[in-house]
Amino acid sequence: MNKVVRVYLISEHKDKNGELVSYQDVNKLLWELQNQTRMIKNKTIQYCWEYSNFSSDYYKQHGSYPSEKEILSYTLDGYVNDKFKNNNDLYSANCSSTTRNTVKEFKNSKSDIIKGTKSIISYKSDQPLSLHNKSIHIEYIGGQYFANINLVNRSYAKEHDFASTMIRFKLWIRDNSAETIIQRCLSNEYKISESDMLYDRKKKMWYINLCYSFSPNKNELLDSSKILGVDLGVAYPLCASVYGEYDRFTVHGGEIENFRKKVESRKLSILKQGKNCGEGRIGHGIQCRNKPVYNISDKIARFRESANHKYSKALINYALKKNCGVIQMEDLTGITKDANRFLKNWTYYDLQTKIKYKAEENGIKFKLIKPQYTSQRCSKCGYIDKGNRTTQAHFLCLKCGFECNADYNASQNISIEDIDLIIEQELKSGANVKLT
Numbered sequence: 532m533n534k535v536v537r538v539y540l541i542s543e544h545k546d547k548n549g550e551l552v553s554y555q556d557v558n559k560l561l562w563e564l565q566n567q568t569r570m571i572k573n574k575t576i577q578y579c580w581e582y583s584n585f586s587s588d589y590y591k592q593h594g595s596y597p598s599e600k601e602i603l604s605y606t607l608d609g610y611v612n613d614k615f616k617n618n619n620d621l622y623s624a625n626c627s628s629t630t631r632n633t634v635k636e637f638k639n640s641k642s643d644i645i646k647g648t649k650s651i652i653s654y655k656s657d658q659p660l661s662l663h664n665k666s667i668h669i670e671y672i673g674g675q676y677f678a679n680i681n682l683v684n685r686s687y688a689k690e691h692d693f694a695s696t697m698i699r700f701k702l703w704i705r706d707n708s709a710e711t712i713i714q715r716c717l718s719n720e721y722k723i724s725e726s727d728m729l730y731d732r733k734k735k736m737w738y739i740n741l742c743y744s745f746s747p748n749k750n751e752l753l754d755s756s757k758i759l760g761v762d763l764g765v766a767y768p769l770c771a772s773v774y775g776e777y778d779r780f781t782v783h784g785g786e787i788e789n790f791r792k793k794v795e796s797r798k799l800s801i802l803k804q805g806k807n808c809g810e811g812r813i814g815h816g817i818q819c820r821n822k823p824v825y826n827i828s829d830k831i832a833r834f835r836e837s838a839n840h841k842y843s844k845a846l847i848n849y850a851l852k853k854n855c856g857v858i859q860m861e862d863l864t865g866i867t868k869d870a871n872r873f874l875k876n877w878t879y880y881d882l883q884t885k886i887k888y889k890a891e892e893n894g895i896k897f898k899l900i901k902p903q904y905t906s907q908r909c910s911k912c913g914y915i916d917k918g919n920r921t922t923q924a925h926f927l928c929l930k931c932g933f934e935c936n937a938d939y940n941a942s943q944n945i946s947i948e949d950i951d952l953i954i955e956q957e958l959k960s961g962a963n964v965k966l967t
């Protein structure tokens with residue numbers, strides 16, 4: 532599994548005499564490296580085009596494409612990389628990452644460019660600096676995290692009195708989860724992979740999008756045939772159960788809804804106040820006048836974010852407790868079957884994504900099924916009828932009399948292996964189905 536965490540950098544760079552180099556000088560150098568990265572990328576695209584034209588001419592003459600190695604005596608990205616060997620200041624492994632990624636990008640979009648559905652790639656000046664995985668060295672000293680990052684090549688380092696090809700930064704870690712990740716990278720539990728370094732214009736700071744990977748826990752205890760069906764429902768935002776079990780996991784959605792209502796009513800009153808607001812907010816346009824309102828929207832988003840984390844975590848713990856090797860959910864992309872769900876879709880999508888990540892981290896397989904009739908089908912006898920749903924929250928099978936909470940019934944259906952195929956078959960045969 533591959534993931535990314537953003538970490539801000541504070542320059543702590545010293546020259547070979549141990550003198551601190553000003554951050555302005557470090558910034559200047561990094562911008563120069565960005566500039567060179569841009570130049571390398573744009574030239575790489577140029578070389579790729581030249582080779583691609585040559586290659587199609589060759590095809591016209593010979594009826595087959597030439598082998599890169601025979602013509603260039605390298606692969607295309609090796610050939611391009613060789614062209615940049617001695618005319619830039621980038622650390623050589625980073626330089627080859629840059630060319631390799633650019634050649635890959637060219638190859639991926641070549642057919643679209645020829646078709647005309649994409650324009651020729653051209654890189655702007657704020658290019659991320661590619662960092663080879665071996666270019667990043669993290670340290671923990673005196674309660675602080677540092678990174679020594681290989682950024683310049685040897686000749687640059689020598690010319691400019693650097694102690695090495697590395698520049699030293701203090702890491703500015705914003706939250707606990709980021710710190711946990713850094714600690715795991717340090718203990719080699721997580722492996723750092725190729726990452727990007729960028730400049731944040733607003734914060735006026737450099738940061739790395741640190742990529743790291745880990746192999747998901749192989750959880751030997753889990754039963755790969757035991758499926759936890761998870762319904763993102765109406766009465767409960769989350770309802771999960773194992774087929775045939777009365778026991779279930781539910782989340783009562785009142786929490787988010789109440790918070791939203793409370794906050795929205797405040798939002799309304801602030802909007803009204805906007806007309807006669809205080810001095811400080813007058814005369815700076817509507818954006819400023821209603822500023823507190825935007826903060827409130829942020830507040831709801833943050834609340835939802837932390838609620839979704841909490842719910843997904845609790846759900847995964849339930850799955851682990853039940854030894855479920857599989858979590859099955861409905862595929863919510865493009866859902867239209869019921870307007871109420873559709874409106875909530877975007878928050879659900881975030882919740883589903885979090886569940887997926889956490890499941891995979893714990894070695895639980897995550898499966899999506901087509902959301903068709905899972906809420907109208909009786910999970911006990913398989914009878915499909917719109918009339919089975921007496922209200923949004925209540926399910927009563929008109930055939931066998933099975934009665935329960937509607938979200939629980941849906942989760943029972945979703946906990947059946949290949950339920951979407953089964954329902955398709957049932958609809959085809961039509962025997963146990965009443966569609967209105």
Ligand SMILES: [Zn+2]
Nearest residue numbers: 909912928931
């Ligand atoms: Zn039934």
